[in-house]
Amino acid sequence: MNQNKARQIPFFALILTLAFIFIIIVIFHRNMKTVRPVFGGAFTTDNVVVIDPGHGGMDGGATGVSGMLEKDCTLKISKKLDTLMAFLGIPTVMTRTxxxxxxxxxxxxxxxxxxxxxxxxxxxxENTENPIFLSVHLNLFTQSQYRGAQVFYAPKSPMSETLAKVMQQSLLTALNDGNTRTYKKASSDIFLMKNAPCPAITVECGFVSNPEEEALLKDDAYQKKLALAIAGGYIGYLNETA
Ligand SMILES: [Zn+2]
Structure with a gap:
């Protein structure tokens, strides 16, 4: 079921997005000097980003320490990412809205x-032309002290690892929370990572089993920050592979 998005951007969302762009400029200029983002319609790419909010419907995914469901949070982050990508002129498809x-x-x-x-x-x-697959998930562990965003890449396409590397760096830079996690190859039992026929990564945005991180993940501003970090990571990837 391929759902087209309604791209109705309310005025306040536009203002917030402009603020994000400003932050992108600051982040990239300060920390990623080799990356020179291009905005709006001037941005050229043949790729379509397939944004995949993990889980949904009967599948709630992980449940956080306060009861937050992974499926709800991944959808919120993904929608923010989609809005941001639209503003940047980067074509997207969402697997669910x-x-x-x-x-x-x-x-x-x-x-x-x-x-x-x-x-x-x-x-x-598979039905998307020149896809780049970004699957958005949250992590869970039995011990609550573990936290931090982490990116996993699909081994089928050699470009997945490059995408994961740049994305992990963007998350570390944008969130700046002491996270030292490194990107990793996705386990072979993750269906979409195993079978995606294109550059593909899973972004685990943080641990719902960690009370502080779960609280952040529920926060609208933090979700925007994550969306910004992911968009920034994607732009970094395009620049690295141009
Ligand atoms: Zn998940």
Whole structure:
């Protein structure tokens, strides 16, 4: 189910986005001197970014220490990212824009529905011309002290690792929270990472099992910061591979 986005940007969102652009300029000029972002319609790229808000519908994903569901947070971050990408003139497709499981059927088992959902997401990637796949997730661990955003790359396309490297750096720079995590190869049992036929990464935006980080992840301003970091990482990737 390929959903077209309604790109109605309210005035306040536009103002916030302009503020983000300003921050991008500051961040890139201070920390990534080799990257020279180009904004708006002047930006040229043949790639379409497939933004994938992890989970949805019957699949809530991880549950945070205060009860936040991963599926809700990934959708909020992804929508902010999509708005930002639209402003930057970067074409996108979202795998979902609502709280739902793709290709859901009432008469199917939970497992069948999960498989159908993942297959539908893969189909969206496959049906997109020159896709770059960004899957947005949150992390969870049994011990609450672990925190920090981390990027995992899909091994099928050699460009995935470059994308992960630049994205991890962008997250570390933009969030500046003492996180020392490094990007890693995605485990082979992650369906979309295994099968994506293009540069593909999973951005684990933080740990919902860590109370402070979960509180941040619920915060609208922090979600914007994450979206900005991801957009910045993507621009860094385009510059690195141009
Ligand atoms: Zn997840």
């Amino acid at each position: 609502e709280d739902l499981s793709l290709d859901y059927r009432d008469d199917a088992t939970v497992r069948q529905n999960k498989v159908a959902d993942l297959n539908a997401r893969l189909k969206i990637v």
